[in-house]
Amino acid sequence: MTRHPLRRRLVWIVVALVFGVTAALAVVSAVALRSTLSEQLDDQVRLASERAATTPQAGPPASGGHEGPPGGSSLPLGQAAGTVGVYYDDGEVVDAGYVDDAGRFQPLDAEQLAALQELPLDGHVRTVELPGLGSYRAVAAQTPRGDAVVTALSTDGVSGTVGSYVTVEVALAGAGVVLAGAAATVLVRRALRPLDRVAVTARQVSELPLDSGAVGHIPRVPPALAAERGEVGAVGAAFNRMIAHVETALSARHESEQQVRRFVADASHELRTPLASIRGYAELVRRSPDDVPPAATHAIGRVESEARRMTGLVDDLLLLARLDAGRPLERAPVDLASLAVDAIADAHAAGPEHAWRLDLGARPAPLLVDGDDARLRQVLANLLSNARVHTPAGTTVTVSGHRRGRHVVLSVADDGPGIAPDQRPGLFQRFSRGDTARNRTGGSTGLGLAIAEAIVHAHGGTISVAAAAADATGATFTVRLPALTAAAQARHSPARAGSPTVAV
Ligand SMILES: Nc1ncnc2c1ncn2[C@@H]1O[C@H](COP(=O)(O)OP(=O)(O)OP(=O)(O)O)[C@@H](O)[C@H]1O
Ligand SMILES: [Mg+2]
Structure with missing residues (x-):
């Protein structure tokens, strides 16, 4: 119930309503009963008073005692047990x-008598408290001889009847409220059960990966439920209509994304040939410096270098478009340890002013993953080129590789200036660069990390960036890839699976 506030509220409302109605009925009927019984009692008091006024007593009054049954005084004639008379x-x-239960007339004590003597002689029935006897309805009336007579009857009968009536009513009302609560719980649960189905479907939808890629079938609320008449059916039907709408919208989005990707892939592909021609012709001119003036040689050199840069950019775009399109990668056992060794050697050649370190643990072993050798090399190359380009000379860059459980973890850490915290969230997005102006002139496009991430994701891995410890500067990029399982290793040819142990 605690997880279903609506159900709980409905049940409580039913219980409260039943309780309220029952309580109101009980109070009204008890009051009505009490007033009816009181009126009857008053009538009886008046009748008893008339009898007392007109009927002579059993024996002549005498001081000190009367004739009559032993233990009592003379008996008022025709009066019922419990009748008080003065x-x-x-x-x-x-x-x-008063007439006791045995029919004897018992004398009143002084206090009781005093309470009755206070009654005005007006024939109105009033309530009197008789000490020791309880509450009485009493009336003082005049006898035909001109004397007074006071007659009283106990209200105990009325109170007792009303009391037992209220007791029965409270018991019935309690049982009724409990029954109503139980029935409401069952009925509300049954009525709202279809909503649970809608909630389950909504949860299934919320767990679907809808942010990218082709959209398969999105679960719906069962048609029988959506066709139900009433509110729950309406919710189910509206939910299904919404899902149909979302499905159409997502398919349209996916289709247009595919078109854009195809366009980028085609455009980059088409650009490669003219770029190759530009580079070729520029090289041709540069190689025959005698035929062109020196200023033109310089210009041609610039054309060649820019064309090379543009070729790199076009290659990057083509690669990203292909990775986006989910084009299957080559799959073979790749040893990341030997990849790291090669990458460190290349980085050392490209950036001799930096200190390059490799850490493969005390006993280096192959770090095998199932993947595309060239692409994984590119990941490392991009990370190392960043560590070279975006840090000053003298920076130490450490590449480490370890096996952690069922993953291979490669990290590239430097002690350079690091990455500003506000730059970190969008770091892996395309064309995200740090110092924009400086990087653009320096040939930085901001695609390196985006490509690295796309390749790592295509391998089922993750890539992340972390700041250096509080007392140091620098950036650490960590790549986690699923390690090659023994079963997968056996599937590949033994000749390819074997990998040389790395000597550092
Ligand atoms: N090791 C690092 N130290 C400091 N900043 C870094 C480091 N690596 C990346 N960055 C920052 O992240 C930004 C994005 O890097 P990314 O590799 O995606 O693009 P790029 O290096 O600028 O261009 P490209 O790699 O496409 O030539 C860089 O511009 C740089 O500001
Ligand atoms: Mg880069």
Whole structure:
């Protein structure tokens, strides 16, 4: 119930309503019963008073005692048990007592008598508290002889009846509320159960990877439920319509993305041939310096270098477009340890002013992954070129490779200036560069990390960047790739799977 606030609220509302209605009925009926019984009692008091006023007593009043049954005084004639009577003669109380359950007339004590004597002689029935006897309805009336007579009847009967009525009602109401609560719980749960189906479907949809790629079938609410009449059916039907809409929109988005990718891939592909021609002709001119003036030789040199840069850019774009399109990679066992050795050697040649270190642990072993050798080389090359280009001379760059559980972890760490925290979130996005102006003139395009990420993802791995420890500067890029399993290794030819142990 705690996970279903709506159900709980509905059940509580039903319980509260049943309780409210029952309580109101109980109060009204108890009040009505009480007033009816009180009226009846008052009638009885009046009748008893009339009898007392007109009927002579059993025996003549005498001081000190009366004739009658033993233990009591004279018995008022025709009065029921419990009737209290005070009889006057010439303004003096001659007899005062009540008829006990055994039918004997028991005398009243002084306090009780005093309470009754206070009654005005007006024939109105009033409530009187008789000490020791309880609450009474009493009336003082005049006898035909001109004397007063007070008659009272106990309200215990009325209170008792109303009390037991209320007890029964409370018990019934309690049972009714409990039953209503139980019934409401069952009914509300049954009525809202289809909503759970909608929630389950919504959860399934929310777990689908809809952010990229082709959209398969998105789950719907079962048609029978969506066709149901009523609110829940309407929710189900609306949910299904929304899913159909989302599916169409996502398919359209995917289709247009594919078109853009095809366009970029085709455009880059088409650009390669003219670029190769430009480079070739420029080289041709540069190689025959005698035929062209020196200024033109310089210009041709620039054309050649820019054409080379543009070729690199076009290659990068083509590669990204192909990776985006999910084109399958070559798959073979690749030893990342030997890749790291090669990459360090290349980096050393390209950046002799930097210190390059390799850490493959105390006992280097092959770090095999199932992947595309050339692409994985490119990942390392991009990370190392960043560590060279974006740090000053003298920076130490450490490439380390280890096996961690079922993964191979490669990291490239430098102690250069590091990456500003605000630059880190978009670092792997395309064309994201640090110091834009400087990098653009320096030939930086901001595609290196995007390509590295796309390649690593295509291999089912992850790439991340971390700042150096608090007391140091620098950046650390970490690549995690699934290690080659023994089973996968056996699938490849033994000749290719074997990899030389790396000597550092
Ligand atoms: N080791 C590093 N130290 C400091 N900054 C770095 C480092 N590596 C990357 N960066 C920052 O990240 C940005 C993006 O790097 P990325 O490799 O994607 O592009 P690029 O190096 O600028 O261009 P490209 O690699 O396409 O020639 C860089 O411009 C640089 O600001
Ligand atoms: Mg780069």
